[in-house]
Amino acid sequence: MSNDPTSTGHKITVATTWLDGCSGCHMSFLDMDERLIALADQIDIVYSPLVDTKELPEQVDVGILEGSISSDDDLEKAKEFRQHCKLLISLGDCAVNGNVPSMRNHFKLADVMDRAYRENVTLQPQIPVHGVPNLLGTVKPIHGVVAVDLFVPGCPPHADAIWYVLSELIEGRTPDPSQVTRFGA
Amino acid sequence: MHLEDLAEKAAEFRAEEAAIQREVRVCMAASCQSSGSLAVMDALKDACGDGNGTCHVKGVGCMGLCSAGPLVAVADKDCGLDASLLYRDVTPNDAPDIMGSVCGAPVERLRCPTDQPFFARQHKIVLENSGIIDPDSFKNYVAAGGYAGMVRALSEMTPADVLREVTTSGLRGRGGGGYPTGLKWSTVAKMPAGQKYVICNADEGDPGAFMDRAVLESDPHRVLEGMAIAAYAIGANKGYIYVRAEYPLAVERLQTALRKAKRAGFLGNKIADTQFNFEIEIRLGAGAFVCGEETALMASIEGLRGQPRPRPPYPAESGLWGCPTLINNVETFANIAPIVREGGDWFASIGTERSKGTKVFALAGKIHNTGLIEVPMGTKLRDIIEIIGGGIPDDKSFKAVQTGGPSGGCIPDRHLDIPVDYDSLKTLGTMMGSGGMIVMDETSCMVDVARYFMEFCMTESCGKCIPCRTGTWQMHSLLDRIAKSQGTQADLALLEELCEVVQATSLCGLGQTAPNPVLSTLRYFRDEYEEKLQLPTS
Amino acid sequence: MPRPANQPNVRVVTLKIDDLDLSAREDETIIEVCRENKIPIPSLCYLDGLSTWGACRLCVVELEGQNRLTAACSTRVAEGMQIHTNTERLQRYRRTIIELLFAERSHICSVCVSNGHCELQSLAQRCGVDHVRVPYRQAAYPVDSSHEMFRLDHNRCVLCTRCVRVCDEIEGAHTWDVMGRGSDCRVITDLALPWGESETCTGCGKCVQVCPTGALVKQGTSVGEMVKDQHFLPILARRRHAR
Ligand SMILES: Cc1cc2nc3c(=O)[nH]c(=O)nc-3n(C[C@H](O)[C@H](O)[C@H](O)COP(=O)(O)O)c2cc1C
Ligand code: SF4
Ligand code: SF4
Ligand code: SF4
Ligand code: FES
Numbered sequence: 001m002s003n004d005p006t007s008t009g010h011k012i013t014v015a016t017t018w019l020d021g022c023s024g025c026h027m028s029f030l031d032m033d034e035r036l037i038a039l040a041d042q043i044d045i046v047y048s049p050l051v052d053t054k055e056l057p058e059q060v061d062v063g064i065l066e067g068s069i070s071s072d073d074d075l076e077k078a079k080e081f082r083q084h085c086k087l088l089i090s091l092g093d094c095a096v097n098g099n100v101p102s103m104r105n106h107f108k109l110a111d112v113m114d115r116a117y118r119e120n121v122t123l124q125p126q127i128p129v130h131g132v133p134n135l136l137g138t139v140k141p142i143h144g145v146v147a148v149d150l151f152v153p154g155c156p157p158h159a160d161a162i163w164y165v166l167s168e169l170i171e172g173r174t175p176d177p178s179q180v181t182r183f184g185a
Numbered sequence: 186m187h188l189e190d191l192a193e194k195a196a197e198f199r200a201e202e203a204a205i206q207r208e209v210r211v212c213m214a215a216s217c218q219s220s221g222s223l224a225v226m227d228a229l230k231d232a233c234g235d236g237n238g239t240c241h242v243k244g245v246g247c248m249g250l251c252s253a254g255p256l257v258a259v260a261d262k263d264c265g266l267d268a269s270l271l272y273r274d275v276t277p278n279d280a281p282d283i284m285g286s287v288c289g290a291p292v293e294r295l296r297c298p299t300d301q302p303f304f305a306r307q308h309k310i311v312l313e314n315s316g317i318i319d320p321d322s323f324k325n326y327v328a329a330g331g332y333a334g335m336v337r338a339l340s341e342m343t344p345a346d347v348l349r350e351v352t353t354s355g356l357r358g359r360g361g362g363g364y365p366t367g368l369k370w371s372t373v374a375k376m377p378a379g380q381k382y383v384i385c386n387a388d389e390g391d392p393g394a395f396m397d398r399a400v401l402e403s404d405p406h407r408v409l410e411g412m413a414i415a416a417y418a419i420g421a422n423k424g425y426i427y428v429r430a431e432y433p434l435a436v437e438r439l440q441t442a443l444r445k446a447k448r449a450g451f452l453g454n455k456i457a458d459t460q461f462n463f464e465i466e467i468r469l470g471a472g473a474f475v476c477g478e479e480t481a482l483m484a485s486i487e488g489l490r491g492q493p494r495p496r497p498p499y500p501a502e503s504g505l506w507g508c509p510t511l512i513n514n515v516e517t518f519a520n521i522a523p524i525v526r527e528g529g530d531w532f533a534s535i536g537t538e539r540s541k542g543t544k545v546f547a548l549a550g551k552i553h554n555t556g557l558i559e560v561p562m563g564t565k566l567r568d569i570i571e572i573i574g575g576g577i578p579d580d581k582s583f584k585a586v587q588t589g590g591p592s593g594g595c596i597p598d599r600h601l602d603i604p605v606d607y608d609s610l611k612t613l614g615t616m617m618g619s620g621g622m623i624v625m626d627e628t629s630c631m632v633d634v635a636r637y638f639m640e641f642c643m644t645e646s647c648g649k650c651i652p653c654r655t656g657t658w659q660m661h662s663l664l665d666r667i668a669k670s671q672g673t674q675a676d677l678a679l680l681e682e683l684c685e686v687v688q689a690t691s692l693c694g695l696g697q698t699a700p701n702p703v704l705s706t707l708r709y710f711r712d713e714y715e716e717k718l719q720l721p722t723s
Numbered sequence: 724m725p726r727p728a729n730q731p732n733v734r735v736v737t738l739k740i741d742d743l744d745l746s747a748r749e750d751e752t753i754i755e756v757c758r759e760n761k762i763p764i765p766s767l768c769y770l771d772g773l774s775t776w777g778a779c780r781l782c783v784v785e786l787e788g789q790n791r792l793t794a795a796c797s798t799r800v801a802e803g804m805q806i807h808t809n810t811e812r813l814q815r816y817r818r819t820i821i822e823l824l825f826a827e828r829s830h831i832c833s834v835c836v837s838n839g840h841c842e843l844q845s846l847a848q849r850c851g852v853d854h855v856r857v858p859y860r861q862a863a864y865p866v867d868s869s870h871e872m873f874r875l876d877h878n879r880c881v882l883c884t885r886c887v888r889v890c891d892e893i894e895g896a897h898t899w900d901v902m903g904r905g906s907d908c909r910v911i912t913d914l915a916l917p918w919g920e921s922e923t924c925t926g927c928g929k930c931v932q933v934c935p936t937g938a939l940v941k942q943g944t945s946v947g948e949m950v951k952d953q954h955f956l957p958i959l960a961r962r963r964h965a966r
Contacts, residue, residue, distance in 0.1 A: 093833055096854050103831060106863035138861065143854060151854040155833035182848035183825075184832025184839070473904070490901060495777035495797035648882065648901070648908035650778045655823040658906050659857045679856060686819045689792055690780040 012170060015047035015060040015085060019074035020101045020139065021067025024156040025092035026050060031159035039163075042170050060085045062169065068094040068101045069140045073133035082146040087169070090142045091162070093155040093183060102139040109137050152177045154185040161185070186450075186457040191327070191336045198328035206239035209283070210258040212316060213244035214251075214402045215434050216395070216556075221276070222255035228277035229257070232284035240284070246403020248316035249304070251556035253297055258316065261288040273297035302572045303554050308535070310543050311519045312559045315403035320438050323445035326406040332451055334522035335410045338417055339459045342525075347418040348374060351521070353529030355541035360386055360477075360514030361592065361618050361694075363540070363607040369511065372501040373419040376509035381421040383412050383463075384486070384505065384512040387428035387435070388470050388477035391590030392641060394621035396545040397515035399557050401428065401435035404519070405442035409452065409465060411518030414525055416463045419511050424465040427482050431472055439467055474591075474645035478693050479504075479512045481647065492647045493693035514619070516545055536562030540606030544617070548574050550624040551581065560605075567601040570624060581626035585709070589618030591638045591645075592698030594705025595631065614705040616698075631710040632717060635703045636664040642699035653696025656687035660703065670717045677714060681707070738804040753795035753806060754782055764808050765817055765846055767935060768883040769796040770953070772960035774892060776884055781817050781846070784808045792816075814850065821847050822855045827906055828864065829878045830936070836949040837937030843881060844936075860906065867912075869919030872942055873931050875910070880938035882908050886930035893959050898924040929955075 018026060026049060032039065047056045063085030069075055082088055093099035104112045113135075118125040142148050152165055161181040168175035202208075211217075211226040226244060233240045248256045253273035261270070272283060272295040282292045299305075309315070318325035326332070338347050352367025373381060385408060389397040401408060412424045428436055443465060446452040454462045468486050470476045476491040483505045485491035504510025520542060524532045533541050540562040546569065549555050553575030560569060570576065570586060577583050585595040594615030596603075603609045607617050625634065643657040663680045666672040684700035691697045707714060734749045740762055747756040752775070757764045767779035777797040784795045787805035795808070807813070824830075824843065832838050846852075864877035887899040887910060898921050902911050913921040931939045932951050940949045 090854065093831075097825070097831075098859065099831055099833055102859070103829070103834075105859070105861045106829070141854065143856075144858070148854070153853055176851070177853050178848050178851045182832075182853075183830075183844055184835065184841075495775070495794055497798075643905060646905040648903065648905045650780050651820050651823055651827075651881075652780055654882075654906050654908070655827040655860070658860065659823065659826070662858065682819070683857075686816050690783050690816050690820065692777060692780065692794075 011042060011044040012061045013044045013046045013057065013059075014062045014064065015056055015081065016045070016050070016064040016066070016091075017047070017077055017081070018049060019065060019067030019077060019095070019142075020070035021092060021094040022100075023049070023066070025066040025095075025154075028092075028154075028156040028159050029162055032163050033159070035159075035163055039166065043166070056080060056084050058084060062087045062089065064089045064091050065095050065142050066091050068098045069136065069142060069145050070101050071133035071135050075136070075145055078142055078146050087149045088142075088146070089150045089152060089165070090148045091152050092157055093153055095142045096151050096153045097183065098139050098141050099155060102141075105138055109135055150175070150177070152181060153183045154181040155183075157181045157185065186336055186459075187340050188333060188337055191333055191457075195327050195330065195333075198324040201324070202241075202328065204239065205241045206262050207241070208260045209233065209240070209242045210245040210260070210316065211242065212246070212248050212254060212256045213320075214247035214399055215432075216247070216251040217254035217256055218434070220254045224277045225255045225257065225275050225280065228280035229284065232280040243319045244321075245317060246315045246320045247312070247399040247557055249307070249312070249557045250297065250554055252554060253556075256297070256316075257283065259283065259286075259291075263288040271297040271299050303558070303575065306564075306568065306573050307559050308543050308561045309559050310523050310532075310535075311400060311407075311516055311545050312403070312557070313523070314407065315399065318404065320403050320405055321441050323406065323442070323449055326404070330526065331406050331522070332410055334525035335413050335417075335451065336457050338414050338525050339457050339461055344374060344418045344420065347414060347525065350525055350529040351418070354520075354524045354532035355529075355536075355539075356517065356520055356524065356532065357540060357607060358514055359516035359520075359544070359619065361589070361616065363617060366513065366517055369501060369513070370415060370418055372499075373421075373509050373511045376502065378420055380423075380506075380508045381419055382505045382508055382510040383416045383419070383421045383424040384479075384482070384500075384510060385412055385424065385426040385515060385518055386477060386479065386482060386512055387426055387432070387515045388482060389429065389432075389515070389619060390472075390474035390477050390645075391592075391619055391621050393547060393549045393623050394590060394619050395547050396557065396620045398432050398435050400515050400519050400545070401432065402438055405435075405438045406446060407522055408439075408515055408518050409442055409446055411521035412465060413452065413456065413463050414521050415511055415513065415518065417461055419509075421511065422462050422464070424463060425468050425486055425505070426465060427468045427470055427476070427486060429472055430469040436467060436469065443467070473647070474641075475647040475693070475695050478695060481693070482512070483510065492649045493695075495692060516620070537604060537606045539608055544605070544620055546620045546622045548622050548624070550587075550622075551577055551626040551629070552624040553578050562606045563604040565602055566596065566605055569605070569622070570601065574624065577624065577626050579626075581628065584625045584627050584629055585631070587615075587623040587625065587634065587702070588621065589616040589701070590621045591641045592616060592694065592701055593618045594701050595625070595634065595709060597709045614708055615701065630668070631706040631713045632664065632668045635706045636661065636668050638702040639664050639699065642695060646695060646699075650690075650692040650696060652687045653691040653693075653699060656683050656691075656696070657699050659683055660687070660700065664703070667714060667717050671719065672717065673719050677718060736800055736802040736804075738800050738802070738806065740806045741808050747800045749800065749802075751800055753784060753793070753798050753800055753804075756800055757795060757808065762808055763849075764795050765850060766796060767842065767846065767881060768885065770885055770888075770933060770956065772893070772956035772958075773885060773888040773933070776888065779820070779881075779883060781820055783813060783816065785810055785813065817850050818852050821850055821852045822857055824881055825852070825855045826857045826859045828860070828862070828880065834946060835879065835937040836940050836944040836946055837879075837951075838947045840947070840950045841937060842935035862906070864909070867918050868942070869917035870921075870924070870926075870942075871919065872926055873918065873928065874940050874942050875912075875918055876938050876940070877909055878938075879936045880910060881936055882910070883935060884910070885933040885935065886910060886939060889929045889933045889956070893956070893963070894925060894927050894929050896923045896925050896927075899930065932956075
């Protein structure tokens with residue numbers, strides 16, 4: 001990426017969110033520990049479950065998505081991120097390949113719902129409809145619905161891997177995540 | 186046995202037929218049988234009665250114009266015994282009229298002119314007996330000059346002489362690849378003496394192809410003779426015919442032919458009173474297209490799963506049960522007897538510079554005359570389609586012709602003037618294949634065509650190697666999306682990339698050529714793909 | 724390829740692999756020479772000690788003067804050969820082949836007992852496959868847990884037939900075979916009986932050890948616990964042939 005913060009004078013803006021994932025990738029992000037402080041000098045997290053902002057800004061340099069596309073809501077968010085982020089990163093196996101959420105793809109959605117909310121429930125079995133997004137028939141990786149620029153596999157990717165990717169981006173280089181992480185890592 | 190003895194026999198058989206004043210030939214190949222020729226035959230036999238031996242109704246093989254079947258040919262001595270009278274779309278009810286008509290006053294309403302280009306422009310070598318002799322009759326075959334090639338080879342030629350004639354002829358394999366037959370034979374011949382095998386590949390699995398079936402159903406002895414000559418030339422004593430079980434009639438006729446040839450001493454031990462032994466066994470294929478691939482075919486004969494293996498070693502070096510093996514296509518073998526009989530130079534005088542002889546094509550699709558034709562190599566595609574095939578029906582216009590089946594490609598109108606041979610088709614991005622030709626008119630969607638062939642390859646992939654096994658699945662699903670107007674530019678790019686990978690990395694010919702129908706339709710009809718693409722959403 | 728311990732009259736040839744001048748015995752395959760000389764070539768169906776299968780196509784290399792690619796595992800070396808093992812084109816093809824494999828069945832590494840010890844997983848990493856561009860096939864296959872010691876998960880099988888070959892060629896039991904066509908091919912035990920009911924299986928576990936993925940594993944292993952040991956194979960294979 002060509003945004004060198006020192007030359008343009010402002011920090012790289014980063015937005016993150018989780019879709020159908022376990023938030024483990026975000027936890028791994030936090031696992032960068034004291035390196036987060038160094039990072040804070042170089043990047044600005046403008047939107048994320050980790051910060052308070054509730055609006056995705058018009059223009060973001062880097063968008064990071066965790067989790068797969070499993071519901072209407074995931075789909076909308078992914079499209080929004082694609083629209084507003086210059087560079088979009090799939091973080092973690094769920095985002096990269098569907099991972100555990102996609103294991104339901106072998107079954108019919110209705111059967112999955114029945115199993116979760118009726119068969120295994122003893123008290124008032126019912127399928128929730130209010131205030132929850134509609135599930136899609138097939139779970140897809142992010143790049144199954146929008147173009148993605150960089151893939152960081154791992155379940156979750158190690159903090160070192162995330163650090164490596166971000167550092168490379170900050171330095172204006174294109175990281176090669178295969179050097180530091182893999183599916184299932 | 187010497188050639189003279191055989192000639193004597195042939196003359197004797199012909200004399201037996203001399204009493205017959207009128208010979209009525211009914212096509213008994215699978216296509217005419219399916220349109221009812223068996224009943225026609227019975228009706229004609231009834232109408233003929235015993236005829237005091239002057240009238241004879243016989244079943245023959247394919248006469249070519251399958252779309253007009255059942256076909257019946259009447260040969261009257263008074264008019265010369267060549268079947269100058271051909272009747273089309275015959276029903277059992279027509280039998281009395283046909284039998285009642287006399288030479289010079291044929292049944293006009295049923296007539297199918299034989300001076301039309303469909304017949305006149307053909308040149309028959311492989312099909313020379315087809316539609317004339319009774320495929321179940323050994324005598325008929327010998328009377329027509331059959332086994333003269335074999336007897337000549339055994340009694341007058343050394344194996345090296347035979348190899349020389351076949352090499353001189355310039356014959357190339359008719360199974361698709363066009364490998365020089367003489368070279369293949371010489372390679373097997375050069376392997377140290379010991380157990381060697383000859384295999385006839387009659388697995389013919391391309392959709393729309395029925396050339397080999399027609400040869401087997403119409404003139405089975407010709408194939409046996411070709412195999413025996415090959416065995417003599419390379420030093421083999423055992424042969425197999427691998428024929429698909431979906432060809433029951435061909436199998437039946439082959440079995441009859443094998444039995445009769447053996448009884449006559451033309452197969453088995455001390456063939457034609459020489460020291461040469463050769464026997465042939467039939468093996469049935471269970472209908473997997475990939476079993477037509479030579480290494481898969483041999484695995485199947487050995488009783489293993491029909492899957493290709495890497496080559497080299499080629500069958501010529503290590504084939505059936507590890508022994509040197511010659512494997513050729515039905516039509517290749519069917520050309521051998523005439524080559525030995527008439528000489529390699531004669532054969533080489535027909536055709537083009539690098540593709541000699543004739544080729545049998547199965548014309549199908551949107552064309553007037555569907556059926557089987559045999560033309561010299563180098564005949565223009567346009568002549569085949571517009572003149573021999575009679576052009577496109579229903580006032581539609583020609584769009585493309587598909588050759589080479591699932592391994593081939595489509596040729597658009599602007600290239601129709603090329604002379605058909607192995608090399609010209611290759612430069613157009615398709616191939617000769619086994620000889621299927623499917624004609625498409627303006628209403629055909631080329632994406633559908635590509636999808637159809639890809640589906641074929643996907644379901645026929647043996648599953649051994651990754652690129653073919655899963656690449657065909659992916660390409661098919663991409664084609665399906667595009668055909669349903671759900672594809673994007675990115676899908677098309679991915680499709681093209683998969684084509685490249687599958688072509689370059691697959692283990693056997695099936696995978697290596699599976700992308701061809703896509704690549705060729707993309708080459709000539711890219712706009713049809715692009716019209717169906719969705720615009721990017723954002 | 725397994726070969727007799729001592730062979731008379733084998734010549735030595737010289738050849739060039741990626742600009743390295745090397746010599747090799749003429750009965751060696753390209754992949755064997757590469758392994759000896761530490762030239763990495765990705766492979767999946769090839770395994771030292773088993774017969775050549777030539778099916779995964781990951782080992783394809785470029786031969787100078789030849790248009791077609793050549794599988795390194797099933798091609799013998801020859802005098803003067805000039806081989807390129809890692810061109811941009813080959814890298815691209817290999818990545819695509821690996822992606823096709825991942826998309827064919829469900830290889831969900833994070834919940835696999837072989838996670839971290841899987842050849843497919845490490846192949847993907849080494850070849851730079853960090854995502855799969857083709858759609859996933861989404862076909863479900865059964866899991867056979869009927870064997871008292873082992874488990875077969877078809878969803879993780881890459882159809883390399885190592886199990887088939889080791890059981891036939893080394894153990895001599897020939898419990899395994901392949902059935903079906905195309906992507907629906909499956910390895911089967913005893914004419915598609917449950918493995919636990921197999922009368923031919925000796926329970927030796929060789930198939931489990933040679934299986935590159937988590938398709939064949941020991942019962943009772945948990946995520947990441949299934950470590951395989953293929954050490955025995957070339958040794959057994961050579962001893963067999965020496966006899
Ligand atoms: C997938 C596949 C299917 C094939 N099917 C046939 C077939 O049905 N008949 C045939 O003669 N050759 C077929 N071939 C070609 C054979 O492998 C072989 O080249 C041929 O039989 C050699 O005979 P020829 O030299 O007389 O052409 C097929 C090849 C492939 C790759
Ligand atoms: S190319 Fe297809 S048919 Fe041929 S070996 Fe590979 S999977 Fe089987
Ligand atoms: S455990 Fe041994 S005998 Fe049983 S299937 Fe595996 S390799 Fe064959
Ligand atoms: S079970 Fe394992 S060893 Fe057997 S074919 Fe599948 S992946 Fe290969
Ligand atoms: S290792 Fe060569 S094809 Fe699999």
